[in-house]
Amino acid sequence: MTTDEKENALILCGHGSRSQSYLKDFLSLKEKIQRKFKHLEVSHCFIEINQPTIEECLKKLSKQYKRIFFFPLLIFEGKHMIEDIKKNVNNISNLLSNNIILIDKISLVDEVLPITSKIIKEKYSNRFDILITSCSFSKKKEVKKELMIYTKKLSKLISIKKMIFCFVGEEKQILKEINSNKDNRFLLHPIFFFDGYLFEKSIKEIEKSTNSVKLLPISHYKEIINFLTKKLVSAMQTFD
Secondary structure, three states, X not given: OOOOOOOEEEEEEEOOOOOHHHHHHHHHHHHHHHHXXXXXXXXXXXXXXXXXXXXXXXXXXXXXXXXXXXXXXXXXXXXXXXXXXXXXXXXXXXXXXXXXXXXXXXXXXXXXXXHHHHHHHHHXXXXXXXXXXXXXXXXXXXXXXXXXXXXXXXXXXXXXXXXEEEXXXXXXXXXXXXXXXXXXXXXXXXXXXXXXXXHHHOOHHHHHXXXXXXXXXXXXXXXXXXXXXXXXXXXXXXXX
């Protein structure tokens, strides 16, 4: 990267969590990205629970840098992405004289799907009978629709005929649905960036009750890290 560090900064924004596993994962990803951008300051902030907040981080960096790239580490276009990120960053940007550039979040279907399907094919040689995906609950219809599309396409790419998708908290309902199929092999795919309470809670009962393999949070795969780095490079070079 030839970006002048006095001109630009990069902010990674996470949801936030009381889980130490979440914070460990988040900061580990930040460190890996910082190593890729040695001449650029990489900062971080959170939507809730942890510090600093989005506003605190932007106001601090606005005093040091003319241009700030803001990258949300979120997967779905839910309430947090629409209201806490897009609207909030835009409002703060209007108050500051700096050029704050919001980089598009990672696309589950267009960007994550090709990577996860390849990872599954290469790292999990066992044949599975049923794919189960899950994510955080959302009232936004678009979230469940995106989860559905992703699950259907992934099951086709990895040749699993039966698939189920659900929100965290719907595990008992899913267990009833698969009760007659417990002898099958299950591939469990909780869709989260990082480890933490919701990732561990997600389909935990299903994991206990079935012959299954559970995928890791997506930030645990080097293929995802490499893609994120390329995405950030491409976004920032557009403005050089």
